[in-house]
Amino acid sequence: MIPADVRQQLSEAHAEGDYQPLLALIPYAGLIGIECERQGDDLLFRLPASQDNIGNPLLPALHGGVIAGFMELSAALYLLIYSDSASIPKIIDFSIDYLRAGHLRDTYARCQLWRQGRRVTNVAVTAWQADPGAPIATARAHFKVEPEKPLKSSGLPPSA
Numbered sequence: 001m002i003p004a005d006v007r008q009q010l011s012e013a014h015a016e017g018d019y020q021p022l023l024a025l026i027p028y029a030g031l032i033g034i035e036c037e038r039q040g041d042d043l044l045f046r047l048p049a050s051q052d053n054i055g056n057p058l059l060p061a062l063h064g065g066v067i068a069g070f071m072e073l074s075a076a077l078y079l080l081i082y083s084d085s086a087s088i089p090k091i092i093d094f095s096i097d098y099l100r101a102g103h104l105r106d107t108y109a110r111c112q113l114w115r116q117g118r119r120v121t122n123v124a125v126t127a128w129q130a131d132p133g134a135p136i137a138t139a140r141a142h143f144k145v146e147p148e149k150p151l152k153s154s155g156l157p158p159s160a
Contacts, residue, residue, distance in 0.1 A: 006088075010081065019043075019081070029073060032066055036077060043081065045074040047107040054104060062102035067127060067137055071096065071109055075123040075141040078111035083121065089143035092120065096139040105129050107136065114140075121145050 006025065013019045019036040023029040032053055035046040047053070047062075047070045055063025072094050079089040107129050114122040125139040126132075 013081070019077070022077070022081075026073070028069065029077075032070060034070060034073060036074075042110065043078055045070070045077070045109040045111075047109070049105045049107075051104070056101075059101055060104045062104070062107065064098060067098070067102050067107070068094070068096050068139070070107065071125045071127055071137060071139045072141060074109040075111050075125050075139070076143065078113075079121060079123060079143055079145065082113070083116065083145060087146040089121065089145050092142040092144050094139060094141045096137055098137050100134070100136050102127075102129065102136045108132070116145075119144060119146075 006022075009022050009025070013022045017038045019038075023034055023036060033048050033050055035048065037044055037046070047066075051060075053062050053066040054060045055066065072091065075094075076089050076091065083089070107127055109125055109127040110132075112124045112126075114124055116122075121143045123141045123143065125141065126135045127137045127139075128135045
């Protein structure tokens with residue numbers, strides 16, 4: 001179940017369009033510096049350029065784990081904000097395709113809900129830097145979610 005204080009902060013974030021207090025509850029979000037802003041009915045996630053997120057100092061390029069963590073957390077936050085789940089989404093599977101190096105500049109991500117079932121939800125994530133048409137990575141994530149209301153029993157005993 002989502003704790004009441006998180007539900008309250010989620011409700012306030014929706015009303016004000018400011019998701020930073022919600023991000024402050026997640027230590028990893030603060031560590032890598034994730035930001036989130038509403039753009040109309042959509043969310044745009046931003047990972048500000050930071051020397052602390054460099055994996056290859058010769059290029060310099062972002063660490064692949066930072067890119068993946070940024071994208072996975074973006075997908076989880078997207079679901080938390082937009083789904084009717086009664087619990088915080090739990091990652092089942094995450095698959096990422098690295099398309100080009102992520103250089104030391106701001107990185108953005110946008111999520112798209114592909115399918116929301118009663119128990120599993122699929123989200124696509126695209127990350128880019130200067131040009132949304134030239135992504136640095138794409139990902140697919142599957143999350144376990146709990147329905148807001150318990151599923152109705154069919155009255156039949158469970159099959160053995």
